[in-house]
Amino acid sequence: MKKLINKPEEVVKEELQGIELAHPDLVKVFYDPDFIVRVDAPVKGKVGIISGGGSGHEPMHGGFVGKGMLDAACPGAVFTSPTPDQMLAATKAVDGGAGVLHIVKNYTGDVMNFEMAADLAKEEGLEVEAVVIDDDVAVKDSLYTAGRRGVGLTVLVEKICGAAAEEGRSLKEVADLARKVNSLGRTMGMALTSCTVPHAGKPTFDLPEDEMEIGIGIHGEPGRKRMKLQSADEVVEMLMDPIISDIPYKSGDEVLLFVNGMGGTPLIELYVLYRKAVEVAEKHGIKVVRNLIGPYITSLEMAGTSITMLKMDADLIKLWDAPVLTAGMRKGI
Amino acid sequence: MKKLINKPEEVVKEELQGIELAHPDLVKVFYDPDFIVRVDAPVKGKVGIISGGGSGHEPMHGGFVGKGMLDAACPGAVFTSPTPDQMLAATKAVDGGAGVLHIVKNYTGDVMNFEMAADLAKEEGLEVEAVVIDDDVAVKDSLYTAGRRGVGLTVLVEKICGAAAEEGRSLKEVADLARKVNSLGRTMGMALTSCTVPHAGKPTFDLPEDEMEIGIGIHGEPGRKRMKLQSADEVVEMLMDPIISDIPYKSGDEVLLFVNGMGGTPLIELYVLYRKAVEVAEKHGIKVVRNLIGPYITSLEMAGTSITMLKMDADLIKLWDAPVLTAGMRKGI
């Protein structure tokens, strides 16, 4: 295992210490339980927005704490959902009197831990709503699975809801907005290589030099199918087709197109993919009106990509364009 | 070779097409010769700033074209200096009547190609100054080498000179500022893995599973020495010591600390490194007053890091904090 770390057990703590030292203008970091809050939290009268999940997806979520996005993030161990005490403490820390929204990615662990935190918070008299994000079209959405995973769309939900909260919308409005975004966005990912979880010490899966996995998530979990390497253009088609046909997006739709790097994929490749993704969208009459290109929701050093499309309307565009000041995303401030 | 590309020969063109589609609000892209210019170039009365170099270091340089940073970037083939006709055309495109500064990383190819471009531009009556960046302490600066390489500091020079040009400083002032920054900053890098140049198709060097290279550049070139893997903290000490003793930085100095990812290193590790780097700086009485953490000058998918320290003063801090609006770095706009 080749990593720039000290001990696997210390990675998350030391990362938090690094974040604390790096961004005292943006965030405060708390330990035991671990969470990161916006430096000026709680913001009085504003809905607080919290997300969290396993570490290893940086900049998500800790890098999105700040004005215009998240009020707090709760990092778990690498790829392991955080625990309810973290979310409870973070909820209390960001409650400005207008209630707190939990943005939860749809994984059994995340959902259960957030649920317990919300129950505890409600018992203490706090107003909490939770929205579960499940945008991954790689997973069959059936009664016989844990449902679709929450992946790339989460970044967009956090940005858009963060802007809405900043505008002064109510908890119900922001939660409904999160559900709306969740209903309008879809993602599909693929990997060229596995990642290595620090405490596991070896790649989660072995992928021969001439093969790739289609339909991977963000935890080094294997995908739905394995196949021979294809060109960038073919990969884009394989990712875009199931996205477009799922909602389904239709001619005339305006979308935000998000080409995400999984951590080990150079930016130069993401632009090559973006070029083709726009072409595919246009072939369907879909107009790309906003975009996001880069490693925003990663899977450690995995080489691969995910593509997210989100149907936009005037309100979503306004919220997307609103100012944001975080370590991982910045606009207008 | 596992890459999300189509043909190796097409990577740079297709990347440029992606950039053109993604950022029409920020840049215009020209082909044959290839270069990227700020959408509002030439800015009348402002010194134009150009940089360029081989591709594969994204977001540098193309991602730094925009208000407050570069007026144009000239991308060569992967890891290959661009050609004089690119720099000549870019120089003409950004000349707003106040002259053009070429920011050149110190590699034989880059220096020669930029020199020829500057000569041609001068023959056409343009006012051009060139500053060569050579901040890499891994290379012995002797008469018997091509001198030190230009690495991480280049990003900081581009940001700071971009702000100075935006302020309306003269070509001479901006060029002197670039030289000043170059004299106050030092970088050292290391790699855990090699990168693979697309047209080479295989890793540039082989690094056993338990070894790392210290003193690498940004082109997959081997470093100065190879050794057994060490912990993150030890790596930071190995990179910081030669930096601190080179200028030498002294107790009381205020610095910008830049922990750069080489492309394949997750952000979580960069924060672990940053934490230790601050500790080492403080042990020497050096105060970190600004920072930059992330993959800004990369070497394709190489896993590794470089650390840059730049001695700051009030003017440099003001210029560093000034607004910038590019795809790869954004503040205040």
Add this chain to the structure above:
Amino acid sequence: MVITRDDVIDWIKVYAQLLVEKKDYLTDLDSAIGDADHGANMNRGFQAVLSKLPGMEDQDIGTIFKTVGMTLLSTVGGAGGPLYGSLFIQAGKAVSGKMELTLADWADALEAATTGVVSRGKAVLEDKTMVDALTPAVEALKESVSKGLSLSEGLKNSAKAAEEGMIATIPLVARKGRASYLGERSAGHQDPGATSSFYLVNTAFKTWTNSHK
């Protein structure tokens, strides 16, 4: 023959020790159909439990179980945290105030524990989860109680049933948790959570039988 408070503490200690040994194996199982962290998660949780044991030693068994559960809840994370947390918290409620357990008490405790897991995670039998190891163990215990078998025989039966349940997860297609994303590709692999649950039941058998030999 009863299970004393010391037996319970021993059980937890031995299980924590076993997790240190089995950590990599559990993680390997989780690599195949999950995200390669089940071993590390369980180990982190039980190391935390170990460090809290000194404070628990003069509590009743119900309180001990609840403290273990709360500790797991705040240290394990992932799916394992709430599930093993609920398991111990519900077991604790079932034997609240008791200073020793009969086989029947233990059957009640593990039944409540399993119900806790099921109501938290909504898994049914053959979803390829820890429930597949726990449910047969509970049934074996209850049957042993109703047949009037000895403590050690009852424990043995439950361990055997848990083991069979664990092995029976191999061919299953997962319908809960992370492995369910794999669809058909999840078949052919043993479930990590069923494995750690088998260890739990098996460690009870081994530790408590040993102390009553």
Add this chain to the structure above:
Amino acid sequence: MVITRDDVIDWIKVYAQLLVEKKDYLTDLDSAIGDADHGANMNRGFQAVLSKLPGMEDQDIGTIFKTVGMTLLSTVGGAGGPLYGSLFIQAGKAVSGKMELTLADWADALEAATTGVVSRGKAVLEDKTMVDALTPAVEALKESVSKGLSLSEGLKNSAKAAEEGMIATIPLVARKGRASYLGERSAGHQDPGATSSFYLVNTAFKTWTNSHK
């Protein structure tokens, strides 16, 4: 026996063809002590030259050389671009207007070419660069001319000298270009630029000797 304009065009075509074959080898050499692009760079440049050849065919040799040089300058990039660009541009200046070359003309051309490379890159002998292949080739040509040797003998001597110069780069520690960053670690590897320069001189020998057999 002289080198005709067609010979010159043939030489360039054969060299471009050879680069297609040797591309990976040159890149391998550049991987060891550089950045793994010399083969791709040279190949890209000479493919561009090939595509411009039709327009050059009725020009004088000086113009042909200059056009090749300008094309390389705008397509090769890296160190190779300005160096091989200068090489051809300066060679072109030396034989400006000529429609055929004697051995003495060719010696002048290659000397001017080498001087062009040296004045652009500031390398001296034994810096482990293409100069180490070119300089001995020029000397061998000049000596052959002064001894009154035939065209084919002169070309053969120059190819042999270039080859020896190329091989002699192996033990050297680089003092110019990217390989110099490696310090002592650059010793033991053959310089890629010296290799592509040897091919250039050797292709002249082979092509022109063939056409005059």
